[in-house]
Amino acid sequence: MTTKENLIKLATDLILEKGFNAFSFYDLAKTMDIKTASIHYHFPTKTDLGIAVIRQQSESFIALQAANQKKDPVTKLEAFFSIYSRHKSQGKVCMVGSLCTDLYSLDPAIEKELKPVVESILQWVTDILKEGKRKGVFHFSATPRTKALLIITNMLGILQVSRITGKTDFNEVRTAILKELKTKTE
Amino acid sequence: MTTKENLIKLATDLILEKGFNAFSFYDLAKTMDIKTASIHYHFPTKTDLGIAVIRQQSESFIALQAANQKKDPVTKLEAFFSIYSRHKSQGKVCMVGSLCTDLYSLDPAIEKELKPVVESILQWVTDILKEGKRKGVFHFSATPRTKALLIITNMLGILQVSRITGKTDFNEVRTAILKELKTKTE
DNA sequence: GTCTATACGCTGATAGAC
DNA sequence: GTCTATCAGCGTATAGAC
Numbered sequence: 001m002t003t004k005e006n007l008i009k010l011a012t013d014l015i016l017e018k019g020f021n022a023f024s025f026y027d028l029a030k031t032m033d034i035k036t037a038s039i040h041y042h043f044p045t046k047t048d049l050g051i052a053v054i055r056q057q058s059e060s061f062i063a064l065q066a067a068n069q070k071k072d073p074v075t076k077l078e079a080f081f082s083i084y085s086r087h088k089s090q091g092k093v094c095m096v097g098s099l100c101t102d103l104y105s106l107d108p109a110i111e112k113e114l115k116p117v118v119e120s121i122l123q124w125v126t127d128i129l130k131e132g133k134r135k136g137v138f139h140f141s142a143t144p145r146t147k148a149l150l151i152i153t154n155m156l157g158i159l160q161v162s163r164i165t166g167k168t169d170f171n172e173v174r175t176a177i178l179k180e181l182k183t184k185t186e
Numbered sequence: 187m188t189t190k191e192n193l194i195k196l197a198t199d200l201i202l203e204k205g206f207n208a209f210s211f212y213d214l215a216k217t218m219d220i221k222t223a224s225i226h227y228h229f230p231t232k233t234d235l236g237i238a239v240i241r242q243q244s245e246s247f248i249a250l251q252a253a254n255q256k257k258d259p260v261t262k263l264e265a266f267f268s269i270y271s272r273h274k275s276q277g278k279v280c281m282v283g284s285l286c287t288d289l290y291s292l293d294p295a296i297e298k299e300l301k302p303v304v305e306s307i308l309q310w311v312t313d314i315l316k317e318g319k320r321k322g323v324f325h326f327s328a329t330p331r332t333k334a335l336l337i338i339t340n341m342l343g344i345l346q347v348s349r350i351t352g353k354t355d356f357n358e359v360r361t362a363i364l365k366e367l368k369t370k371t372e
Numbered sequence: 373g374t375c376t377a378t379a380c381g382c383t384g385a386t387a388g389a390c
Numbered sequence: 391g392t393c394t395a396t397c398a399g400c401g402t403a404t405a406g407a408c
């Protein structure tokens with residue numbers, strides 16, 4: 001792994017753990033055992049580093065989506081949930097939740113970069129739900145897009161709230177979402 | 187309104203808009219037209235100010251809860267949602283979401299202060315759901331506590347995500363939650 | 373309660389040597 | 391690519407006058 005890739009990975013970890021405004025180039029430098037000035041060679045500004053983090057996460061989402069393209073809707077949704085499970089096991093929140101919370105304190109370039117990523121995630125979940133409904137395995141009354149928002153906000157939110165209420169709540173929520181989706185409504 | 191009260195209100199606004207780490211005593215000072223040193227008279231440290239914000243929000247929750255004590259479950263839940271509606275109209279996120287996201291970068295005293303508040307909010311919503319179920323107006327298969335977590339995370343999450351996806355999504359979600367709660371499951 | 377003055381660590385960032 | 395050296399600005403916080 002190159003220094004650049006390492007920096008992106010470390011920055012991602014710190015953003016998901018403490019937030020964009022709470023990590024510094026020095027945090028990265030001491031872990032990498034280099035000087036802060038060297039980081040600026042790879043990323044001129046902190047915003048540039050933030051953008052690289054967003055792009056990398058976006059690619060990661062797209063890869064997961066592609067890897068599950070031919071699977072059934074339940075498996076697809078579980079693949080989506082697995083991202084959050086991994087974050088939860090590390091006490092982290094998700095990138096979208098972390099950056100959206102701090103959004104209005106960040107360089108507008110961050111919002112610009114984040115927007116299409118959020119929209120593509122929303123589209124992905126929406127498509128999974130549509131397919132599930134068509135195949136008769138998922139049942140819900142809201143529009144697929146609204147139901148996708150409900151599920152995404154459940155995942156995003158429980159990562160944050162369960163830092164306080166207890167980490168077992170994540171699995172409670174995850175299980176409940178799937179169970180409810182599989183239950184027919186009158 | 188006293189200077190102290192004004193400071194709490196302003197700090198609350200800034201935390202919900204930009205996050206705890208993104209606002210400074212200077213932000214407060216310039217708005218109040220005083221010097222930063224004066225703020226330290228009211229709140230020795232930034233953490234002390236944060237704690238005051240949490241207490242004030244807690245009181246606000248308790249007051250709303252008390253004011254709706256004798257209402258029906260639907261009205262109670264709508265009162266709960268109204269908090270988030272007000273935040274949304276100002277482009278803000280909620281206190282719990284904002285602080286939980288930054289939690290691991292903050293003084294542990296913040297977490298200690300926040301924990302009972304989150305638990306009391308969760309208890310409030312849980313009780314509303316229990317009552318609604320008992321009276322036959324709400325229908326859900328998860329435990330009341332888990333369903334409360336689902337609804338709270340929907341509210342918390344949509345405030346954050348809709349900064350990107352569009353503010354009308356808040357009402358979509360709010361309406362869908364209530365509609366789904368009122369629908370019988372098989 | 374608010375002020376002036378000040379301390380001082382941290383932060384992102386730059387210039388230029390190697 | 392990484393370093394040393396350096397910077398200006400910001401941030402919280404304190405001491406002591408008024």
